[in-house]
Amino acid sequence: MxxxxxxxxxxxITTTVDAIVAWSMKNSVWPMPMGISxxxxxxxxxxxxxxxxxxFGSEVMRFTPRQCDLMIVAGTVTYKMSHVVRKIYxxxxxxxxxIAMGACTSSGGMYRSYNVVQGIDQFLPVDIYLAGCPPRPDxxxxxxxxxxxxxxxxxxxxxxxxxxPELTVLQNN
Amino acid sequence: xxxxxxxxxxxxxxxxxxxxxxxxxxxxxxxxxxxxxxVEVCSFLKTNPELEFLLSEDITAIDxxxxxxxxxxxxxxxxxxxxxxxxxxxxVDESDCNIDTVSSVWKTADWQEREAYDMYGIKFNNxxxxxxxxxxxxxxxxxLRKDFPLLGIPGSLSLPKK
Numbered sequence: 001m002x003x004x005x006x007x008x009x010x011x012x013i014t015t016t017v018d019a020i021v022a023w024s025m026k027n028s029v030w031p032m033p034m035g036i037s038x039x040x041x042x043x044x045x046x047x048x049x050x051x052x053x054x055x056f057g058s059e060v061m062r063f064t065p066r067q068c069d070l071m072i073v074a075g076t077v078t079y080k081m082s083h084v085v086r087k088i089y090x091x092x093x094x095x096x097x098x099i100a101m102g103a104c105t106s107s108g109g110m111y112r113s114y115n116v117v118q119g120i121d122q123f124l125p126v127d128i129y130l131a132g133c134p135p136r137p138d139x140x141x142x143x144x145x146x147x148x149x150x151x152x153x154x155x156x157x158x159x160x161x162x163x164x165p166e167l168t169v170l171q172n173n
Numbered sequence: 174x175x176x177x178x179x180x181x182x183x184x185x186x187x188x189x190x191x192x193x194x195x196x197x198x199x200x201x202x203x204x205x206x207x208x209x210x211x212v213e214v215c216s217f218l219k220t221n222p223e224l225e226f227l228l229s230e231d232i233t234a235i236d237x238x239x240x241x242x243x244x245x246x247x248x249x250x251x252x253x254x255x256x257x258x259x260x261x262x263x264x265v266d267e268s269d270c271n272i273d274t275v276s277s278v279w280k281t282a283d284w285q286e287r288e289a290y291d292m293y294g295i296k297f298n299n300x301x302x303x304x305x306x307x308x309x310x311x312x313x314x315x316x317l318r319k320d321f322p323l324l325g326i327p328g329s330l331s332l333p334k335k
């Protein structure tokens with residue numbers, strides 16, 4: 001069977017690598033659920049049948065960063081915890097995105113005090129700030145849709161030949 | 174004899190040279206005394222068969238800021254036998270900022286004293302493992318002291334590299 005006959009029989013589409021990769025990535029975003037306080041309860045609720053995060057292809061919430069490409073930081077980040085959050089972020093493979101879920105994560109929220117980081121953008125690159133205290137699950141889904149739009153605009157070459165992050169090794173504990 | 178009177182008489186009878194101050198507010202009894210007697214008073218309250226304060230609920234401190242004896246260490250203890258809660262108070266001055274540990278009396282005091290040490294900087298003598306509880310180990314301040322600013326001291330807590 002020749003090529004013409006084969007294509008005639010099975011059908012084909014033409015596209016670019018960027019388009020097909022971005023399309024597949026945006027419909028299979030795997031979140032890293034970094035739940036630290038009350039926002040995490042709302043994040044869990046977004047996985048229940050009523051809100052059903054699975055219809056976005058994003059239900060794969062495993063508590064390991066190895067295959068994740070979206071970190072949802074849900075909760076109050078203290079200075080002591082910030083090193084843990086950053087370490088987990090560094091362990092996620094590129095390309096990756098971050099949602100700062102809720103008032104505490106985005107700005108310290110009502111905890112204007114010595115121990116709470118006044119916004120995780122002080123140590124992480126944030127893509128979406130999500131308002132609310134805590135935000136409703138549908139608000140989180142809205143942020144997820146916005147992340148999908150951003151992922152859809154991604155070019156493959158932006159993420160080729162990126163250097164490995166420097167991982168700090170904990171000395172004790 | 175009420176339980177308040179029982180505690181008062183027992184303490185006065187067994188520690189004749191300790192100056193106790195008894196105050197009652199909303200039926201809650203508070204006993205204040207000199208910090209050097211803390212261990213013997215606590216072990217008496219625990220072991221006396223009529224009192225049996227077997228549970229140390231909480232150990233914390235008060236920062237009175239400008240007062241001469243700046244800190245007050247507060248012990249909340251509970252008698253399961255009498256269903257009675259008692260508060261002990263000992264003043265500690267900033268220049269001599271230490272008090273004997275009661276972790277030999279109640280084992281749980283080990284952690285409760287570490288918390289008071291972390292937040293107020295009060296040293297507990299003879300404590301087996303006096304380390305910080307909430308703050309990072311290399312942090313040099315005590316956040317619940319009145320002279321510590323609410324927003325902290327810039328640069329005293331580290332953030333990861335961006």
